[in-house]
Amino acid sequence: MQNSPNIPVQPNCPDRRRTQNAVVIWCRDKLARYIFLAVAFSATASLLLIALFILKEGVPFIIKVGLKSFLLSSEWNPAAEKFGIYPMIIASLWVTLGAMLIGAPLGVAGAIFLTQFVPRSIMRIIKPMIELLAGIPSVVYGFMGVMVLAPFIRNYLGGPGLSLLAGSIILGVMVLPTVISISTDAINAVPKTYLEGALALGATRWQSVHMVILKAARSGIIASIILAMGRAVGETMAVIMVAGNAVRIPHSALDPVRTLTANIALEMGYATGLHRQALFATGVVLFVVVMILNSLAIAAMKRKTGN
Amino acid sequence: MRKGQCVERKVKISVQNLSVFFGQHQALRSLTMNVPANRILGIIGPASSGKTTFLRTLNRMNDLDPESRAEGRVLLDGADIYHPSQSAVQLRKRVGMVFALPMPLPMSIYDNVVYGPRLSGIRNRAALDVIVERTLTAAFLWDEVKDRLNMLALRLSGGQQQRLCLARTLAMEPEVVLLDEPCSGLDPISTARIEDALTVLKERYTIILVTNNTKQASRIADETAFFLMGELVELGETSQIFTVPCDQRTSDYVTGRFG
Amino acid sequence: MRIPPKITQALAVILLGAATLITVITLVLIIAFVLKRGVPEISWEFLSTKPREMGKAGGILPTLLGTVLLPLLAILIALPMGVGTAVYLTEYTRENRVTRIIRFGTDCLAGIPSIIFGLFGYIFFVTILGMGWSMISGGLTLAIMILPTIIRTSEEAIRSVPQAYREVSCSLAATSWETVYKVVLPNALPGIMTGVVLGIGRSIGETAAVIFTAGSSLMMPSSLNDSVRTMSVHFYLLAREGISDEKAYATAAVLVFAVLLVNLAAYWMMNRFIAKRSR
Ligand SMILES: Nc1ncnc2c1ncn2[C@@H]1O[C@H](COP(=O)(O)OP(=O)(O)O)[C@@H](O)[C@H]1O
Ligand SMILES: [Mg+2]
Numbered sequence: 001m002q003n004s005p006n007i008p009v010q011p012n013c014p015d016r017r018r019t020q021n022a023v024v025i026w027c028r029d030k031l032a033r034y035i036f037l038a039v040a041f042s043a044t045a046s047l048l049l050i051a052l053f054i055l056k057e058g059v060p061f062i063i064k065v066g067l068k069s070f071l072l073s074s075e076w077n078p079a080a081e082k083f084g085i086y087p088m089i090i091a092s093l094w095v096t097l098g099a100m101l102i103g104a105p106l107g108v109a110g111a112i113f114l115t116q117f118v119p120r121s122i123m124r125i126i127k128p129m130i131e132l133l134a135g136i137p138s139v140v141y142g143f144m145g146v147m148v149l150a151p152f153i154r155n156y157l158g159g160p161g162l163s164l165l166a167g168s169i170i171l172g173v174m175v176l177p178t179v180i181s182i183s184t185d186a187i188n189a190v191p192k193t194y195l196e197g198a199l200a201l202g203a204t205r206w207q208s209v210h211m212v213i214l215k216a217a218r219s220g221i222i223a224s225i226i227l228a229m230g231r232a233v234g235e236t237m238a239v240i241m242v243a244g245n246a247v248r249i250p251h252s253a254l255d256p257v258r259t260l261t262a263n264i265a266l267e268m269g270y271a272t273g274l275h276r277q278a279l280f281a282t283g284v285v286l287f288v289v290v291m292i293l294n295s296l297a298i299a300a301m302k303r304k305t306g307n
Numbered sequence: 308m309r310k311g312q313c314v315e316r317k318v319k320i321s322v323q324n325l326s327v328f329f330g331q332h333q334a335l336r337s338l339t340m341n342v343p344a345n346r347i348l349g350i351i352g353p354a355s356s357g358k359t360t361f362l363r364t365l366n367r368m369n370d371l372d373p374e375s376r377a378e379g380r381v382l383l384d385g386a387d388i389y390h391p392s393q394s395a396v397q398l399r400k401r402v403g404m405v406f407a408l409p410m411p412l413p414m415s416i417y418d419n420v421v422y423g424p425r426l427s428g429i430r431n432r433a434a435l436d437v438i439v440e441r442t443l444t445a446a447f448l449w450d451e452v453k454d455r456l457n458m459l460a461l462r463l464s465g466g467q468q469q470r471l472c473l474a475r476t477l478a479m480e481p482e483v484v485l486l487d488e489p490c491s492g493l494d495p496i497s498t499a500r501i502e503d504a505l506t507v508l509k510e511r512y513t514i515i516l517v518t519n520n521t522k523q524a525s526r527i528a529d530e531t532a533f534f535l536m537g538e539l540v541e542l543g544e545t546s547q548i549f550t551v552p553c554d555q556r557t558s559d560y561v562t563g564r565f566g
Numbered sequence: 567m568r569i570p571p572k573i574t575q576a577l578a579v580i581l582l583g584a585a586t587l588i589t590v591i592t593l594v595l596i597i598a599f600v601l602k603r604g605v606p607e608i609s610w611e612f613l614s615t616k617p618r619e620m621g622k623a624g625g626i627l628p629t630l631l632g633t634v635l636l637p638l639l640a641i642l643i644a645l646p647m648g649v650g651t652a653v654y655l656t657e658y659t660r661e662n663r664v665t666r667i668i669r670f671g672t673d674c675l676a677g678i679p680s681i682i683f684g685l686f687g688y689i690f691f692v693t694i695l696g697m698g699w700s701m702i703s704g705g706l707t708l709a710i711m712i713l714p715t716i717i718r719t720s721e722e723a724i725r726s727v728p729q730a731y732r733e734v735s736c737s738l739a740a741t742s743w744e745t746v747y748k749v750v751l752p753n754a755l756p757g758i759m760t761g762v763v764l765g766i767g768r769s770i771g772e773t774a775a776v777i778f779t780a781g782s783s784l785m786m787p788s789s790l791n792d793s794v795r796t797m798s799v800h801f802y803l804l805a806r807e808g809i810s811d812e813k814a815y816a817t818a819a820v821l822v823f824a825v826l827l828v829n830l831a832a833y834w835m836m837n838r839f840i841a842k843r844s845r
Contacts (some may be wrong), residue, residue: 024777044671046710050686109585133593135829137771139802200627206578234679236774294677399739423738
């Protein structure tokens with residue numbers, strides 16, 4: 001390019017170019033909009049598809065056998081076409097409860113400690129570390145349960161080792177990152193002025209935390225616990241490895257148990273016909289439970305943002 | 308200077324009974340005015356008087372806010388820009404805008420300038436080079452950046468960035484250029500360069516310049532409009548507005564007595 | 567009797583601190599233990615040969631390949647859908663009933679246990695669509711599983727692109743699509759990549775959803791219709807069926823390395839993204 005003139009030159013007829021392109025541009029924009037709209041339903045459509053096919057496979061079976069005998073009968077014997085999942089329901093319930101007894105207090109305590117009593121710099125190291133650990137595959141947790149936890153329980157507490165207790169502990173540890181991460185976010189979202197106000201009134205740090213922060217962050221903390229519950233109910237591989245998988249109603253924490261998820265995964269490989277339908281019906285029960293927990297967690301989250 | 312500037316000026320934009328609402332809030336109240344072609348129309352008025360809203364109505368940028376609603380008519384060369392058959396995108400090619408804060412896109416100087424032309428389908432590198440040089444020259448920026456066109460535009464100074472934004476708008480070859488307080492964040496020297504550029508540019512463009520600086524309007528605007536609380540109080544030749552305004556409120560404002 | 571606040575404060579700090587310590591130590595110990603037992607078993611031969619006797623001897627080469635290919639396939643499928651959803655939510659619509667439905671669907675999908683994905687993939691892709699136990703079945707199933715992650719991170723990344731860029735682009739006569747593609751997506755890319763890496767991490771660690779859809783063949787896959795075994799599945803089978811503790815530890819160590827590496831990458835990218843945004 002040479003030296004330019006100071007006064008801009010007249011452009012070469014822009015109008016024709018404009019009209020030529022206008023239609024193409026308009027079409028492309030419209031097309032993009034519809035594609036995005038269609039794609040935006042991919043997650044929802046997947047969810048519906050999942051629900052549809054799980055229900056389609058499972059519900060006819062439940063209708064045939066009867067919901068009551070399916071849920072409340074204790075006999076699971078596919079060879080004899082006896083399909084009662086009561087023991088698995090009880091097992092899932094206890095394992096989840098046990099996991100929450102361990103995971104919720106530890107996780108919430110960790111979140112409070114990390115946000116309130118630890119310098120930001122340390123928190124900046126520990127929180128990502130914990131989140132990194134959330135990525136450790138569940139089978140690895142399960143393996144640790146088998147190699148370390150189960151022998152420990154067998155030797156010091158008795159029973160076979162692979163047990164309800166082992167399952168609860170492993171699941172409790174597994175949900176820790178979820179609880180800590182979401183609770184920390186909820187606590188951090190509480191405006192600083194709340195805490196400063198309480199401190200200014202002469203409260204100790206713990207009093208302020210206890211009276212002000214926990215109240216303000218309550219919905220988020222509850223949501224974290226409900227989400228963790230969903231995780232625990234749905235966890236499969238780790239539980240299969242450590243919980244013992246015996247189909248019976250546990251009488252103590254040291255008894256081996258089989259959860260709903262374990263029941264599906266253990267027999268899915270070879271099940272056919274009615275048996276396979278029974279496993280899908282187990283999936284239906286699991287799906288319904290998890291959807292309820294999800295909805296509760298989402299509602300709790302909403303309340304947090306609503307305030 | 309071109310001939311025929313004295314008597315009947317061609318009307319570029321004709322605004323008729325324009326009201327703009329944001330939800331319940333009315334930001335413009337039944338505006339009626341004509342914007343002459345190839346002149347600089349200065350718009351002055353206190354904050355929140357609807358100046359920005361008015362500009363954004365002229366290139367339909369308010370469409371981005373789903374709460375907004377315009378009533379009345381805005382005619383560009385006699386055609387209603389809000390008519391359903393009119394495309395907002397095509398309109399914005401004819402009516403360009405420079406924002407209050409210099410806002411280069413996070414790309415090179417060159418890419419900033421050719422952003423509009425590329426969208427209109429110009430791919431030829433030589434043609435783009437010509438556009439870049441012409442518009443940067445017109446914005447009085449060429450000499451300062453011609454050696455570093457591939458530099459990230461965000462590394463320019465504020466004044467340079469704003470001139471780049473002007474060049475970027477000119478690159479679309481618009482007919483009307485809207486400027487919303489383009490010098491509010493700039494030093495006097497940068498301001499002077501932009502004002503110089505504008506006085507040259509009115510030869511080819513119709514320019515509407517919103518300014519919070521009445522001095523600036525008196526320096527470069529041919530006509531000046533005074534907005535107050537969403538109303539057009541007065542519109543006239545700049546000399547008249549600043550010396551013998553018809554309305555007491557205009558007089559108060561331009562003499563700095565306004566509260 | 568009232569306990570003085572000073573003492574409750576001290577008590578609380580001690581208890582909370584202890585709980586935190588237990589948490590962190592447990593989690594770190596698990597990793598340390600796996601690595602300590604596993605790393606000595608890892609050798610070049612282990613990584614570069616095929617397993618023999620169902621994994622009792624030999625290496626893990628085919629499962630390494632599966633662990634690379636399956637998550638990649640899943641990302642290839644999930645990325646356009648996830649980013650597309652995020653773009654729709656942020657650029658094309660306001661909050662209304664449609665977006666609420668989409669968000670609810672996404673959140674629910676995020677909470678579905680992997681065994682359900684496994685069941686669904688098995689009945690839908692493997693059986694009804696006749697894809698059999700194959701990479702494509704596994705990839706599609708994993709894609710659905712990680713879709714919520716991709717949607718969320720992409721949405722966050724896109725929202726963090728300054729609104730002013732969109733206004734400028736629009737004022738330069740860009741259509742919504744042109745703005746999205748020339749300004750919004752390039753600037754959101756680092757954030758989107760974080761989601762991609764998180765999704766890959768989750769896919770690598772997944773077992774239940776994979777074993778019922780991609781199968782567990784120990785052959786080297788040669789097409790999308792071949793069954794593959796990922797490291798997670800291989801490790802699960804080694805451990806669960808007690809084939810070989812040494813090989814299980816070694817596989818676990820490789821697996822943990824892979825997942826930590828991928829998650830660290832995600833973390834690093836996220837930080838760089840935040841740093842860049844706040845500059
Ligand atoms: N996007 C918007 N949403 C709601 N109200 C707006 C919006 N833009 C402007 N307003 C309101 O319209 C009035 C005029 O604003 P504006 O045109 O920005 O004034 P000026 O540019 O003269 O300072 C103000 O009261 C402002 O609050
Ligand atoms: Mg303004």
